[in-house]
Amino acid sequence: MNIYDKKQVKCSVCGKFIGEIDIKSSIRLPLCEKCNRNEKKIIRKGIDSILVPVDISEKSTRALDAAIYFAKQLGSKITLLYVIPDLKVGNRIFMKEIAKELQKTSKISLKYAKDYCDERNIVAKQMTVRGHEPEEIIKISKKSKYDMIIMGSSGKGMLKELIFGSVSNFVMQNSDIPVLIVKEKSAKIGTKTRLKQRKPNPRHGEGRSFSKMKEKAGLK
Template identity: 55%
Template sequence: MNIYDKRQIKCSICGKFIGEIDVDAKIIFPLCKICKKREKNTIKKGISKILVPIDETKKSIKALDAAIYFGKHLGASITLLNVIPVAYMTTMSFQKMLKEMTHEGAKNIEKAKAYCQKKNTLPKYKIVRGDEPVEIVKFAKKHDFDLIVMGSSGKGVLKEIAFGSVSNYVMNNTKIPVVTPS
């Protein structure tokens, strides 16, 4: 047997050396014992909790449609999240504006709940205050969500460069999969 008849195999996830195989043999997705165990646990666990950040946009409703579809087919629960942006001022006009925004957030939640009930789905819901993208990431991590379904901003390239995108921030700052239906 020639040493050139064999080639080394490494785990496709962690890169750990697994062993050697014949040069002609093919392995599509080699895994070490640890990574194989993790994969099995992930497959068993599946998706059981879906987070849907909502606002008054049409893209938010598209995201809610996708979440309802996933929820029904995967047997997952849906939680609606509305984030009320809070600035660091304490004037009376700010208090009035905050109350108005809280009322608007509650209206958004009620619309989304009614939409879900038309589709025979009963979602949970939560309204929080803070910076939108940061609060979405914190809430998803704290409550162990398996999937985040959210609308993309649709602001356009220039506005997104200047102000940033909530969906872009969430995608880049969480390990939870994020789906943004178009």
């Protein structure tokens, strides 16, 4: 082996000169001894925990499908969140009845979501809070340090979103972590769609022969 069979290399992190290696070496990102030790100490962050706001709707089910897919592929843990709206001051008796209905709805929603996960062999935690839904989703995602938020969207359209607002839009704009918005009419994540078979092209042996086409065009 002569000097032309070697090349000088530097650490790919700090730029320190390491030495010489074989020119045919498969090493692409060489590291010095110090950087190599530091690299081993680094904990590579994955999607370990997913927050899924739920209710009783098709969009919520589609979001659950996506969360379950991620949980199975990456081993992520799922937390189901239901936000009970804060009631404004009003008639005490009337508000008490509404509060009961909201509490009942939250239990039904979480039970449905929990059973949906259980049927697919996914363990999910449940959480109920009171407040303004989009703000609570952001607050909890930061406080508990979730890695991802997956939520459904009904796709109300630009005009309705401008008038009534959008929970998913608020979460996307204010979240510090990745947010996956699953449309209500979207296909279930993880399923394969069958490709339609293309009809045979008449030009490829199914129609007129080349000689007849030439004859019609007046060619010999």
